[in-house]
Amino acid sequence: MTELMLSPAEMAPYIQHTKIEVGSTRDEMIAHAREAAEYGFNAAMVPASWVSVVAAELAGTGVEVASALDFPTVGVTTSAGKAAEAEQIAKLGATQIDMGVQLGWLKSGMFDEFREDIAGVVRASGVPVKVMLELPLLTDAEKEAAVELSMEAGATYLKNASSGQIETANPASVRYLVERAREGVLVKASGSIKSYAQGLDLLRAGAVLLGTSAGLSIISDTGDEATKSY
Numbered sequence: 001m002t003e004l005m006l007s008p009a010e011m012a013p014y015i016q017h018t019k020i021e022v023g024s025t026r027d028e029m030i031a032h033a034r035e036a037a038e039y040g041f042n043a044a045m046v047p048a049s050w051v052s053v054v055a056a057e058l059a060g061t062g063v064e065v066a067s068a069l070d071f072p073t074v075g076v077t078t079s080a081g082k083a084a085e086a087e088q089i090a091k092l093g094a095t096q097i098d099m100g101v102q103l104g105w106l107k108s109g110m111f112d113e114f115r116e117d118i119a120g121v122v123r124a125s126g127v128p129v130k131v132m133l134e135l136p137l138l139t140d141a142e143k144e145a146a147v148e149l150s151m152e153a154g155a156t157y158l159k160n161a162s163s164g165q166i167e168t169a170n171p172a173s174v175r176y177l178v179e180r181a182r183e184g185v186l187v188k189a190s191g192s193i194k195s196y197a198q199g200l201d202l203l204r205a206g207a208v209l210l211g212t213s214a215g216l217s218i219i220s221d222t223g224d225e226a227t228k229s230y
Helices: 009-014 026-039 048-058 079-092 103-107 111-125 140-152 171-180 196-205 215-219
Strands: 015-018 043-045 064-069 096-100 129-132 157-159 186-190 209-212
Touching (some): 009 015, 009 215, 015 026, 026 048, 026 215, 048 064, 048 079, 079 096, 079 111, 103 111, 103 140, 111 129, 140 157, 140 171, 157 171, 171 196, 196 209, 196 215, 209 215
Parallel strands (some): 015 043, 015 209, 064 096, 129 157, 157 186, 186 209
């Protein structure tokens, strides 16, 4: 098997170009969308409140519009609230949704509720859903259950973590998910992805998407440990 080879610029189609800072302005979000189109990123990942603006800017470019719900603090929104927000986000133009999951329910053995929380978002949105599993916060048994229940619920992507506050994306976590993913279920890596070398390692481990706010540094091969990324 030939090892994946990509130049820094060729990594752009795998990157979900992320901007979720509090207080971002309309002009900043439009500029972010234009960067995503200019450099050929896979998607612009933006807050739900800016989805309509970004979707209008990216219309016809082929760049996905992604957003997140029950985030950045995961597991605090009701299932009905998640489903309603997911439906609204999709109507506004999001073509992918990343969602927080109910870790407390999982740890309480409330497996049916955990599964249905995800399934409700899948049904309501009608777009590919990525589940942010927060792997470092789970025991081995909980990890196995979370992966299986997420797939049963219809999740399209398994994601190691919501951000670098939970885990720095690493090949071991990616391989863990890849090895357990059913046919048609994909893996997104997220969390403090700062450099081209790190991104390449994650893709080689089996991730098909990289969530990062340091996309420009990665594709220009200027990112290092000092680079800020979430």
